[in-house]
Each structure stands twice: as C-alpha cells, then as structure tokens.
Amino acid sequence: MRNVIVAAVVAAGIAFAVAEPKDTPASAPAPPASVLGPVGEGWVKLFNGKDLTGWKGLVGNPRSRAKMSPEQLARARERADENMRKHWSVVDGVLTFDGKGRSLCTAKDYGDFELLIDWKCPKGGDSGIYLRGTPQVGIWAKGRPSGQLQNNRGPGRKALVNADNPPGEWNTFYIRMVGPRVTVWTNGKCTVNDCVMENYWERGKPIYDTGQIELQAHGSKLWFRNIHIREIPRPSAATASAPAP
Secondary structure (H helix, E strand, O other): OHHHHHHHHHOOOOOOOOOOOOOOHHHOOOOOHHHOOOOOOOEEEOOOOOOOOOEEEOOOOHHHHHOOOHHHHHHHHHHHHHHHHHHEEEEOOEEEEOOOOOOEEEOOOEOOEEEEEEEEOOOOOEEEEEEOOEEEEEEEOOOOOOOOEOOOOOOOOOOOOOOOOOOOOOEEEEEEEEOOEEEEEEOOEEEEEEEEOOOOOOOOOOOOOOEOOEEOOOOOOEEEEEEEEEEOOOOOHHHHHOOOO
C-alpha cells in the first residue's frame, strides 16, 4: 500500500524543488521517485525490524542536554536507556510502545534528510515525530489532521488537508527537511509545504543545525515500521563560496 500511495504521487510528474510556501497542497512538489521502496541510492534503514539497534532513550531536550556535564549526561543516558527497554520493543517486526514510558530517539544526529515512516495510533492517541530534537510533525487520532508542524506559531501549524486513515490503521509520512524548511506528505497528500520549522525550545532562535529524530511518547500505545532515511549532503564552504562558471 505504501508503494502505491507514493507511486501515485510521483506519477503526477512533479519534480521536487524548494519553493516559497504556498497555502494549497496542489502547489507542493511531489516526493522524488527514490522513495519508491525506498531502494534508491543513499536510503538506509533506521529500524531493522528485529531490535532497538540504532535507538536510545530520551534525555531531556537540546537545551537541557547542553547544560549537562559529560558525567551527568552519561548517567542520564543510562537511566533513559533502561526506561526505553521497559517500554519499547519489537513485536512481529513492528516497533511497539506500551504507552507508559518516554520517547525513543535515534542514536545518531541528522541535519538535512528525507524520512519515510509508517505509523499507527489508537483512537484518542497522540504522538509526533521530532525533527532535530524539536517538536514536531504531529500524529493525532483525535479527529484532527496529522502531519502538521504542531508547535509552530506561524505557517505549517495547521495541516493543509486531513489525509489521516482511521485510528488504528497504518499511515505513512514522507518528511523532507532542508535547512529550517520542512515539507510533509501524509498518505500521499501534502500536509505541510516548505515551511520553516520554529525552535520550540528557544523561541526567536533558528532551529538547530543538527539533532536526533524522536518518536514521541505521549501516553498512548504506538506502532512504527518501515523507517528509512536518506541524508541530504550540504554544500561545503568551498563549494558555496566558489564563483559561478
């Protein structure tokens, strides 16, 4: 089903290009053909379908972690990983959360990337995908649309369309983040079109240059699968400053 959804979007023949934000989903670029699997060059699995390799428990937030000494961070990390192992597990190839612990984070930090992830949330549930450790691409099962930049105050706060499947059914996010700008497709429909992600932790400052991706724990059971990422290389300083030929 995921491939069919993405293929239908790509079949529209719209090439991906960073553009100024528009208020209609029709103006948004389609995901590139490389998400058809995803099997394209540069795509890697974030979840191996077997265990929690590549993941860690949540310690605070970017601002609070920056204030910790290495020793404090190490102790907090140990406690967070212990909590993670109690509440996150792999059941029949699906990353499963029991609804009682803390968020799950990638062991690696990311800058610019494309992310493809399937998620499922029960009726009344609540979660989100934190980008660079910052909330969030929202996941709702409360009658409101998912796929918005939930903690923005400006553009992106409200989803352009409601593309959610019914609670308890699988959904797919395609998320592209380049610099501070984010585009989200939910089940093949654009819900955020090239909007700046605001820094929730330090309002008035730009979003962090890099950070972990987090699966938010917010009191409800959750399921995730088919998690893939492709890092987008940034131009080097030399390349960026070189004169045009």
